[in-house]
Amino acid sequence: MATLDDVRRLGSELERSYEVRVRGRLKFRVGQIVYVAFSLDETVMGFAFPKEEREALVGGSPHKFQFPGESDMRFHWVHAELAALDPAEARELVVDAWRMVVPQKLARAYDLAHPDGPG
Template identity: 80%
Template sequence: MATIEDVLALGSELERSYPVHVYGRLKFRVKQIVYVAFSHDETVMEFAFPREEREALVGGQPEKFSLPAPSDMRFHWVRAQLSALEPAEARELVVDAWRMVVPVKVSRAYDLAHPEGPG
């Protein structure tokens, strides 16, 4: 079972990333782009995810994942119940979301420095 503490450090450890609080919610940003956001009670993690792949993710594991609110369907987002994720899986989702908003060279540098992955 993952908790916010399992991914909290990534918000400031990933290159160009920083944590912010917006209206009481913790979010991870690169510049002004939010790539991860947590619910007020920190039980749900919303994260950037390829729009064309999200139906398969949600349909394949509905106990873990759900689509964003109707007003956010235009964005590349998916929601996950943290309690349904393993800590390594939650970290991987954060890193993959971060990859969507950083230049490829930054992502490649991370891969070289962390060949074992974010787990």
């Protein structure tokens, strides 16, 4: 079971990433772009994810993943039940979301520094 602390630690370590609270919700940003956000009760993690792959992710594991609300369907975004994820899976989702919002050279540098994956 993944915890908020698993994600929080990683989000704070990723280059250009920083933590903010917006209306009581914990979010991680690169610049002004949010790539991970938590529900108010911190049980659901929203994260950047390619729109074209959303249906397969949610359809393949509906107990873990959900589509965002109707107003957020236009964004590259998916929700996950944090307790349904294992820590390694949560870290991978966070790093992949971060990769979507940073320059490719940062993502490549991260991959070189972490050849065995996130975390």
